[in-house]
Amino acid sequence: MSLTISKQSNVLTCQFSGKMDTPTCTRIDAELTQALSTFDASADGALIAFDMADVDYVASVFLRFCVKAAKAAGPRKFVVTRITPSVRKIFKIAGLNDCLPAV
């Protein structure tokens, strides 16, 4: 399973696992898009969290997912959690600094 989605108290958590390469991203695109479309950014404590603990590779299409999620969530309501150092570097290179967790 590459994507597990859960929702609790207006927090939408998308847990990814494995290689987030282009074929995988294409496969999960519809499910993720559907989940993001139901997200209510105006609700109390609304937050989208991408849990990346088990991800060791991200394709550019996945980074676009992050941009899409950040737009759906609005300012400071999208975070990436439990990211490995090597994937953190990829986010830095892509200039996606704002969603990274503080160490």
Place this chain on the structure above:
Amino acid sequence: MESKNVLVDGILSRASAAAAEFNQLDQQQTDRIVRAVYEAALEHRVDLAKHAHEETGMGRWEDKVIKNTVASLLVYQSICDLKTVGFISHDEERGVSEIALPIGPILAIIPCTNPTSTVMFKVLIALKTRNPIIISSHHRAMECCRKTVDILYRAALSASAPEDCILFFERASREDTQALMSDKRLALILATGGEGVVRAAYSSGIPALGVGAGNVPVLIEKSADPSFTAEQIMLSKTFDNGTICASEQALVVEKALAQPILDELQKRGAYILSPAEAEKVVAVAFDKEKRTMTADVVGQSALKIASMAGIKVPETTRLLLAPTRGVGYDNPLSCEILCPLLAFYTVDNFDDGVSLCIDLNFHGGIGHTSVIYSNDEEKIKTFALTMNAGRILVNTPSSQGAVGGIYNRLMPSFTLGCGTGGKNITMDNITATHLLNIQRLARRRNNDRLVRFDPAKFFDTSLSANAIEQEFNKNR
């Protein structure tokens, strides 16, 4: 005549004539000049160090002696056997010979933090490659650089060097410098200094070898030896009061070692600032509006900085240590500050430590230098693969380690390339080989496979790429 600026026109006319004469020298003549200049630099290492310290008010003269020694002795030893004139290599099988050509007049921008040593270094690598060099010093180090140029030039002439092979730029105004930088007679700008001067060099339209900013993270992993690590860090961060851009800026320590490291650093003269004290130090050390360190603290001692900040520290204090959290301009301690002030971060584990080092690395120090203290080879490799740094040093004081030649076999250099992340063309430690144009003489060596290949097949659209490749490689 390309420039209407009399000062610039004069100096470039002289440099161009020197370049022309230099072209005619052979390897022996060149090496004789370089040896004479190196000897003069080494002989004057102490008086020039004292002069630099007195004039700039930065650093420690004793450490500047070491810098001058590295810039003369170690730099000379690293380049003395290089072939830099005429045919320098030949590969019979490939039929390719390489011919070294001088590039032409070089403009050397000299920083006030390492003035005399940078002059020595740049003059040696320029002369070794038969290029005249024009020294343009930071205004705070004009006299010591002028004196260094005088000494080196006299030594060069004594070895029959071309007249005007080393020139000192008596700039009168910012416009003069801009005119010099953009004159087409100049071959290269060797720009060592702050962001402004490096950007000006790159904007001039003349090829430039520049440097990037340093913001050196140091990961202290749990297998590190606390006593050894603390000793190395004190040796490096207090060296010349932290003026070297490769000096440590932040310690990132796994929590298992945090207290032992603090204890060992304290034993050696580190003072741990309280949050209130750290705020006072930051107020004098960092200009939040300009998002950069203040010139006032660069190369000053820990005691002086404490006094400037109005805090009392023991007389034995050599380093100010500020426990902190977070990376960004809202936390100036996470930025480059060239003085004996170090940020101290505690992290839960190795992965958090690497992540924090990435953040620091990308916060103004991309491509420069990173350090790890560890005795775990796998973790050292993981750290190295994750950082973006031209120099990733292991169990090594970074000020001296990045410069090369003392604690490792990196090329001794006072101009540290930072790659495209630091807006430079190379990540190398710059040396003589970067100051040559290499011509390649290519003898005829037929590509037998291509000669055998039926050219009609190139036009046969029924053949796939694989079929053409198979045919091309047939009977190899």
